[in-house]
Amino acid sequence: MLIDTHKYIFNCIYDIMYNDAYSSVVTSRIDRDNKFSHNEKSYIKTLCMGVVKNWIKLEYYIDKLSNKKPKKNVKILLMCAIYEIEFMDDNKDYLTVNHYVESAKNLFPHAKNFVNAILRQFLRNKDLLPNDNSLKSLSIIYSHPIELVEVLEKVYGRKRLEKILEVNQSVPKIYFRVNQKKITRTKLLEILIEEGFIVKPSDICENAILVEKFANNFTSLPSFLNGYYYIQDISSIIMINTVDINGNEKVLDVAAAPGGKSLGVAEKLTSGKLIAQDIYDKKLDRLLDNSKRLGIDIETKLGDATVFNEDYVEKFDVVIADLPCSGLGIISKKPEIKYRKSTQNLKSMVQLQEEILNNVSKYVKKDGYLYYSTCTILPFENEEQIRCFIEKNSNFKVVSLETKDLNNEFVNLVQDNLYSDGFFISKLMRL
Ligand SMILES: C[S@@+](CC[C@H](N)C(=O)[O-])C[C@H]1O[C@@H](n2cnc3c(N)ncnc32)[C@H](O)[C@@H]1O
Structure with a gap:
């Protein structure tokens, strides 16, 4: 039975790390699987997310313990075993090793002795991490690609860098x-x-x-x-609370699914109305399910926010652009993000944000507001994107955001502020 569970876990991790599956899709699949009990599901999800989160560190351990590079499946088995021993075990190390060796014997018989040798070596010497303070060492200890560590250090400085990495590795609130x-x-x-x-x-x-x-x-x-x-994460709730609503506004959310911001803003409407648009209809279905459950009235529309819509011109008091981004603020929830962002991806993301902003800004009425937000912490997707927009669009100005503790031109929540998601919020007024 445990062997079947192990096999299931290895496949989930393989899907995320080698087939580019989203961890959120894989964990929902686990949740829906009726063959596991509540406790088993929780064990499977903890192990899958833990291994993905600590991939670079676990890979480093295996490299240290062996001259051979194991095949992908055997590597995942070793990573699961080492993760369990380091993070989940209560003094049952030898039992855990025996279980994984048994699974290796059944699933990858050729690798049984190798697995046994590596895991017993790990039990004898768990103190393998580098202890100098270099960026390379931080990259291993906190399991973030070195390129990402370097970028974050450049933007936030050495002291904040380590806190950000620490929050990214923590269990999200x-x-x-x-x-x-x-x-x-x-x-x-x-x-x-x-x-x-x-x-x-x-x-x-x-x-x-x-x-x-x-x-x-x-x-x-x-x-x-x-x-x-x-x-919802606290950063998104803060974003919703910054949106000024009297109740009678016409609101357009241009990239709305799965609906967190739309539902929060529409909750404050009385005679007003909110249109939630997204490019994917499946995601809009989820939004509709949520709006029914919450009893919040929202109209959904399938649409591409880069495409100009004549009917929308200057029709909305509030336009919300909570746009696709690199997602570097939500690594603690979606750890695979840190391994997937190439410079090329980032460039096209910034271009998409610029294109959407330019297009949807035309939908804001005079004296109306455009809210731009992202769940990332890179300035060129955030404040630089907005400064660039303002330079080219003199009919908009940045308005200070007043929240409980903040009164800023922009709200730039970084993971070390609230020990939660990184998030950027800006409010622009159409003149
Ligand atoms: C950051 S998510 C939005 C999250 C949402 N505002 C919430 O609070 O639940 C970005 C959304 O943009 C959508 N999207 C991506 N490209 C788009 C486009 N060209 N037009 C409209 N929506 C787009 C994605 O499907 C995704 O749902």
């Missing part, structure tokens, strides 16, 4: 945004505790709850089914 159309935070906290969650009010946002432990099968509980909350 999970928040619920309270659906204030249906319930107050105080009442929701009571219900969640009764249902078996461990939760506390966020001290960052008044409409947020920090979730320390989920109740089992939470999607079948009344709090979820009644649409009392939306699962």
Whole structure:
């Protein structure tokens, strides 16, 4: 049985690391798989995400312990075993080694002795990490490609770099945004505790709850089914709270799926209306499911934000452009991102953002607002993108953002600020 579970885990990791699957897609697949119990699913997800998160470090261990380069599948097996020993085991190292050697015997018989030798060597000497303070060592210890470590150091300096890498490697904090159309935070906290969650009010946002432990099968509980909350990171909740809404505005979200920002902003509308547009219809279906669950009225439209829409010109009080980006602010949730970003990818991403901004800015009414946000921390996708836009569009100006603790031209949340996702928010006014 454990061998089957191991095989399943190795395939999940293989898909993420060698077939470019998204970790979020793989973990949802695990969640939907009925052959595993709740505890088994949780073990499988922890191991998969842990190995992906620590790939460079685990690869380094294996290189140190062997002169041979193992085949991909055997390497993944070794990584899982070493990850379990280092991060998950409670003094059951020898048992763990025996289990993985047994799996090797069944799944890759030719590699059984090799696996046994490497794992026993690791048990004898776990102290393998470099201990100088070079960027190369940080790249290994925190499992980030050296090119990315160098870029982050250039932008944020040495001291912040290590904090950012540390947060990227940590278990992400999970928040619920309270659906204030249906319930107050105080009442929701009571219900969640009764249902078996461990939760506390966020001290960052008044409409947020920090979730320390989920109740089992939470999607079948009344709090979820009644649409009392939306699962969202705190940076996105801050973004929603910066959007000024009286209630009667016409709002367009140009890259809206799966709908986190749209649902949060539409919650504040009364006689107003929000159109949520995205280029993928499957993703819009998810948005609609969420809007039904939350009881929030939203109109969805399939559309490409780079394509000019005559009907939209100067029609909206608020346009939200929460655009595709390199995602370097959300590495703790989607660790595969750090291994996939090439310079070429980044260039085309910046061009796409520029193209969308130029196009959708035409949809903002005079005296209306354009909000631009990303979940990345690279200046050329953020403040530089906006400065460049303003230089070319003198009919827009940057407006200060006032949030609880911030009053800035831009809100630039970096992972070390709130120990949460990196996020950039800017607000522009159409003159
Ligand atoms: C950062 S995500 C948006 C997240 C969303 N605002 C939320 O809060 O849930 C970017 C979205 O842009 C969409 N997208 C990518 N290219 C697009 C385009 N040319 N036009 C419209 N949407 C696009 C993607 O499908 C993706 O859903």
